[in-house]
Amino acid sequence: MNTAAAPAGAVDLRAADVARAADAEAAALRASGIGAGDTVAWLGLNGLRPLALLEACGRLGARYLPLNWRLAGMELGLIAQHADVQRLLHDEAHADLAAAVAAIAALPRDRAPGHQPGDRLLVYTSGTTGTPKGAVHTATGMAANIAAAIDAQGLDAYTRTLAVLPLFHVGGLCIQVLPTLAAGGVVRLHARFDPGAWLHDVATWRPTTSLLVPAVMKAIVEHPDWPSADLSSLQFVNSGSQVVPPSLIEAFHARGVPVAQVYGSTETGPVSIVLRSEEAMAAVGACGRPALGVHVKLGPDGEVLLKAPNLLRGYHRSDTPAFDADGWFHTGDLAEVDAEGRYRIVGRSKELIISGGENIHPAEIENLLAQHPDVAECCVIGLPDARWGEVPVLVVVPHAGRAVDEAALRALFDARLARFKHPRRIVVAASLPKTALGKVQRPVLAEGLLRQMG
Numbered sequence: 001m002n003t004a005a006a007p008a009g010a011v012d013l014r015a016a017d018v019a020r021a022a023d024a025e026a027a028a029l030r031a032s033g034i035g036a037g038d039t040v041a042w043l044g045l046n047g048l049r050p051l052a053l054l055e056a057c058g059r060l061g062a063r064y065l066p067l068n069w070r071l072a073g074m075e076l077g078l079i080a081q082h083a084d085v086q087r088l089l090h091d092e093a094h095a096d097l098a099a100a101v102a103a104i105a106a107l108p109r110d111r112a113p114g115h116q117p118g119d120r121l122l123v124y125t126s127g128t129t130g131t132p133k134g135a136v137h138t139a140t141g142m143a144a145n146i147a148a149a150i151d152a153q154g155l156d157a158y159t160r161t162l163a164v165l166p167l168f169h170v171g172g173l174c175i176q177v178l179p180t181l182a183a184g185g186v187v188r189l190h191a192r193f194d195p196g197a198w199l200h201d202v203a204t205w206r207p208t209t210s211l212l213v214p215a216v217m218k219a220i221v222e223h224p225d226w227p228s229a230d231l232s233s234l235q236f237v238n239s240g241s242q243v244v245p246p247s248l249i250e251a252f253h254a255r256g257v258p259v260a261q262v263y264g265s266t267e268t269g270p271v272s273i274v275l276r277s278e279e280a281m282a283a284v285g286a287c288g289r290p291a292l293g294v295h296v297k298l299g300p301d302g303e304v305l306l307k308a309p310n311l312l313r314g315y316h317r318s319d320t321p322a323f324d325a326d327g328w329f330h331t332g333d334l335a336e337v338d339a340e341g342r343y344r345i346v347g348r349s350k351e352l353i354i355s356g357g358e359n360i361h362p363a364e365i366e367n368l369l370a371q372h373p374d375v376a377e378c379c380v381i382g383l384p385d386a387r388w389g390e391v392p393v394l395v396v397v398p399h400a401g402r403a404v405d406e407a408a409l410r411a412l413f414d415a416r417l418a419r420f421k422h423p424r425r426i427v428v429a430a431s432l433p434k435t436a437l438g439k440v441q442r443p444v445l446a447e448g449l450l451r452q453m454g
Helices: 014-029 048-059 073-083 092-105 139-153 170-182 195-204 214-221 246-253 362-368 405-418 442-454
Strands: 011-013 039-043 061-066 087-090 119-124 134-136 160-163 186-189 210-211 237-240 259-263 274-275 295-299 303-307 329-337 343-348 353-355 358-360 376-383 388-399 425-428
Touching: 011 048, 014 048, 014 170, 039 048, 039 073, 048 061, 048 119, 048 170, 061 073, 061 388, 073 092, 073 119, 073 134, 087 092, 119 139, 134 139, 139 170, 139 246, 139 259, 139 274, 160 170, 160 195, 170 186, 170 210, 170 237, 195 214, 210 214, 237 343, 246 259, 343 442, 353 376, 353 388, 358 362, 362 376, 362 388, 362 405, 376 442, 388 442
Parallel strands: 039 061, 039 087, 061 119, 160 186, 160 210, 210 237, 237 259, 388 425
Antiparallel strands: 011 186, 119 134, 259 274, 295 303, 303 329, 329 343, 353 358, 376 388
16 A cells, blocks of 8 residues: 655646746846856756756857756855856755855856857766866757657647656756657656655656656665555566666666667767667666667777767767767767677776786676665775786675674675676775765775775
């Protein structure tokens, strides 16, 4: 029996609802002086307004910048400054943060140089290393991404999408929400994710699909209502953002819900490689095949390279080229291809650990512990070693009230991993350093461990 409450502030939307709201937003922006080449930022929770602002900016030839409300004021201020924002709009809950951002960035700013006709969305990377970069997406590119997403997921006028991921991220915005609206379906949008509210609406509103990332999937399967939840309306759920632990996928498969996949990033639209729902149960862990219009090849080291109409136009106010001399976008992700032509992401090129000449992908070790009863989260990094060049080190965060048994973990590795892949050290930590999107900052973690080791 589902005991969770319905979410406060959930809203059901169709394309016509967004278009009507965009009429009012466009009129207000135009009256305030916003026009072609300007940048309008939004700071707030999910709802109708950010979608209406995106459409309104497109009508005016302005560029829409969704801001990540999980970031600190200083971080947001630097982004708003770099983006040369003319207008910052916000919801009531983020009024104080918006005021701080405006002060730090000295808003409004002069119009940014380099704007091109057709520029529609400016979205900043999560910044796992270094300073976040602003990826510029065009209306044409976003339309290509919508077409690829509709094709990959079979979205149509009967689609009912339960959307809980933040719209400040291209995943939450562009994988299901915009494509469902474009296909004529209906979106139920939660202001923010809550596992109990998700389970409640799956049972009562009866969506046909929902987009989830690993942390969200984990919260759902660990919720007390999960074993008895009615999931019968779901034709599939989709996932992505990072390597998804097979144990989480199998938890949904055990309930009869296929877990499809979308591989991509802030720069790629993000629909680049897709695992369709009909082959999801037979290909656990694969991210699938190239999406509609996308060309994929692997570099000499296995890095995923892309050419596609939905890729970014370029980086805002940056001399860093987005593409190589032959027009390929380098993702930094490493992949393998199976006999059926399906791609499988095995790690990041910068995360790859080479120990004694052998390649070790951190995800191989991390996925083993994804559902361990004592482990809340973990991360494997490579640290320098005089003999082997570098060796894997496992950092573990225990669940509250639980202790990590190192001997038991090593016994698990003995049974499941080649000896050269075993972590040389297991370090227990209270938390892991993360970006605002929840991705572990591996360089920060490695630097901290090296300091501890002296």
